[in-house]
Amino acid sequence: MDLRQLEYFLRVAQRCNISLAAAELNITQPTLTKSIKLLEDELGVKLFERLPRGVALTDVGLRLLRHAEAVHVQVRDASQEIASLRSGTFGTVTIGAGPAWLRRNLPLAVADVMKHHPGIQLRVEGGFDEALFRALRDGELDFVVAELPSPEDRRDVEVTPLTSDNLGVVCRAGHPLAGRRRIPMRDMLAFPWVMPPRTTRAHRRFDALFVTHDLPPPTSCVETGSLAFLINVLLHSDALTFTVSKTLVTREGKDLVMLDAPDLTVRREAGIVIRRGGWLSPAAQHVADALKAICDAEPEN
Numbered sequence: 450m451d452l453r454q455l456e457y458f459l460r461v462a463q464r465c466n467i468s469l470a471a472a473e474l475n476i477t478q479p480t481l482t483k484s485i486k487l488l489e490d491e492l493g494v495k496l497f498e499r500l501p502r503g504v505a506l507t508d509v510g511l512r513l514l515r516h517a518e519a520v521h522v523q524v525r526d527a528s529q530e531i532a533s534l535r536s537g538t539f540g541t542v543t544i545g546a547g548p549a550w551l552r553r554n555l556p557l558a559v560a561d562v563m564k565h566h567p568g569i570q571l572r573v574e575g576g577f578d579e580a581l582f583r584a585l586r587d588g589e590l591d592f593v594v595a596e597l598p599s600p601e602d603r604r605d606v607e608v609t610p611l612t613s614d615n616l617g618v619v620c621r622a623g624h625p626l627a628g629r630r631r632i633p634m635r636d637m638l639a640f641p642w643v644m645p646p647r648t649t650r651a652h653r654r655f656d657a658l659f660v661t662h663d664l665p666p667p668t669s670c671v672e673t674g675s676l677a678f679l680i681n682v683l684l685h686s687d688a689l690t691f692t693v694s695k696t697l698v699t700r701e702g703k704d705l706v707m708l709d710a711p712d713l714t715v716r717r718e719a720g721i722v723i724r725r726g727g728w729l730s731p732a733a734q735h736v737a738d739a740l741k742a743i744c745d746a747e748p749e750n
Contacts, residue, residue: 450488450491450492452520452524453484454484454487454488455517455520455521456474456517456521457470457474457481457484457485457488458484458485458488458496458513458514458517459514459517459518459521460473460474461481461485461497461504462497462506462510462514462517464503465503465504465505466502466503466504467481467482467485467503467504485497492509492513494507494509495507495509495510496509496510496513497510518586518587518588519605519724521588522586522587522588522724522727523726523727525588527728541570541571541572541732542569542570542571542572542591542730542732542733542736543571543572543573543574543589543590543591544571544572544573544574544590544591544592544593544594544733544736545573545574545575545576545581545584545585545590545592545593545594545595546573546574546575546576546581546593546594546595547575547576547577547578547581547594547595547596547719548575548577548645548674548676549676549692549693549695549696549699550594550595550719551573551575551676552676552677552696552699552700552701553695553698553699554594554612554740554743554744554747555573555594555740557739557743558736558739558740558743559571559573559736559739561739561742561743562735562736562739565735566732566735569732569735569736570732571736574590576674577645577646577648577649577650577674578593578595578596578598578649578650579648579649579650581593581595582595582598582602582606582722585606585722585723585724586605586606586724588724591723591729591730591733592721592722592723592727592729592733592737593721593722593723594611594719594720594721594722594740595719595722596650596717596718596719597610597717597718597719597720597722598722604725605724605725606722606723606724606725607722607723607724607725607726607727608720608721608722609720609721609722609723609737609741610718610719610720611719611720611721611740611741611744612718612719612720612744612747613716613717613718613719613749614693614694614695614716614717614719615693615694615707615714615715615716615717616651616654616691616692616693616694616714616715616716616717617691617692617694617707617708617710617713617714617715618632618637618689618690618691618707618708618710618713618714619683619689619690619691619692619696619697619702619705619706619707619708620640620683620687620688620689620690620705620706620708621683621684621685621686621687621704621705621706622704622705622706624687624689624706624708625687626640626689626708627706627708629708629709630709631709631710631711632708632709632710633712634658634659634662634664634710634712634713635664637667637689637708637710637713638664638665638667640687640688640689641670641671641686641687641688641689642667642668642669642670642671642688642689642690642691643669643670643671643672643673643679643682643683643686643688643689643690644669644671644672644673644679644690644691645672645673645674645679645692646672646673646674647669647672651691651692652672652691654691654715655691655713658712658713658715662712670688671688676692676696677701679692680696680701680702680705681701683705684704684705689708691713693717694707721737721740721741
């Protein structure tokens with residue numbers, strides 16, 4: 450098995466069509482078919498099921514796909530590192546960031562890097578953890594700054610903790626529940642909820658907390674991927690949400706409070722996530738170092 454065979458296999462797996470993959474690779478269809486057949490013979494397994502229109506990965510093919518994707522990213526990282534060392538240039542850094550990081554520490558880190566390393570080009574992608582980690586594993590991002598994956602989800606990533614904070618119930622300062630002590634979960638069911646999408650880790654954790662206490666999870670009146678929109682709805686209503694305490698120290702969140710609701714408060718750790726065995730370019734390392742310095746200087750939340 451060589452790198453070219455893996456690249457050919459990866460392209461067919463991505464396109465599910467040999468003729469389309471061959472055209473993109475600029476080789477003939479028979480050449481690509483022969484390469485896949487040689488790889489299957491070498492491994493002694495069938496990697497693709499031939500369908501009337503295209504191909505589909507077998508279970509074994511799916512397992513090989515994960516390894517092929519990892520090799521593809523490693524080879525690209527190696528090429529970029531050598532090119533960076535040879536040219537002495539910084540290149541472009543692509544960062545994925547969760548909603549709270551986009552509004553707080555990451556802009557400060559970017560400003561610091563722009564000031565001290567003006568040759569660096571940055572591209573920042575916002576999103577929720579699951580989508581960001583997929584993009585990281587696919588090689589689309591250099592690193593992610595977000596809540597750290599759970600230990601069982603760290604097989605193919607490496608983490609650097611930077612900070613910790615609380616997930617809890619947040620509302621406007623003048624909310625009827627604000628100021629109350631040790632609010633029971635049941636008392637919060639009477640209020641509307643504005644939440645991140647149901648597919649996010651925060652929303653799933655929120656639902657699980659209610660189920661653990663034998664209560665039905667509240668139905669969201671509004672679901673949104675925009676933290677700015679969510680905050681504005683809170684400020685103009687009696688709605689509640691489940692979000693991180695660092696939201697309260699952003700400019701938009703200064704008129705919000707986190708309720709004293711112990712059964713709906715969870716400690717979490719956040720930081721930098723890279724691919725296991727991955728490489729941070731000098732430019733990416735500058736951003737990571739700036740983030741660490743800013744987080745180290747923060748009071749504990």
